[in-house]
Amino acid sequence: MTGEPASPGRRMHSEPSAQTPGTIQSIILLFGFLAFVFTFAGLGGYVTTANIESWYxxxxxxxxxxxxxxxPVVWNFLYFLMGLSGWLVWRTAGGFAAGGAPLAxxxxxxxxxxxxxxxFFGLHSPGGALIEIFVLLAAxxxxxxxxxxxxxxxxLLLLPYLAWSLFATYLTAMVWLLNK
Structure with a gap:
């Protein structure tokens, strides 16, 4: 390490060597991460909504x-936190290659x-969804x-998601038990 302090645009030698993404790239990728999670939220919502008034x-x-x-209120909030969380890791790591395994x-x-x-909703399988949610919790x-x-x-931004998913596990298990 050199004896001089790091300027805002320069990293200290002890820090990772990945370059910090630029502001425009960072903003675009923030929206990209949000679009990624909300795309899957929308697809999941489509499958769910089609079955709420009928099967569910x-x-x-x-x-x-x-x-x-x-x-939907809770999930939209959680998806926002998920998108922000992924973006923070991408930004801190310095990109997708440097973010590697955590982003995968x-x-x-x-x-x-x-x-x-x-x-759960598409296949009408609470038992299958219970097995799947245990894999999701591990992930x-x-x-x-x-x-x-x-x-x-x-x-830390993912902790509310974990907590809600644990509650969803309870709900899934009870629906399976009450309807088998």
């Missing part, structure tokens, strides 16, 4: 099941999140741990 309405549900309007885990858990909607936990090593705020 006929199921017995546990007493802690929120009103239907609560789900992130992408996988977003796909698993979408898959739950397909299995979310792995995502948090991987992000923690890169950007702690990014990891």
């Amino acid at each position: 309405a006929t199921l017995q549900k546990p007493s802690l099941t929120p009103e239907n309007w609560v789900f 885990i992130y992408g996988a858990q977003v796909m698993l999140n979408f898959s739950w909607s397909v299995v 979310i936990a792995a995502n948090i741990m991987a992000f923690w090593r890169v950007n702690r705020l990014a990891a």
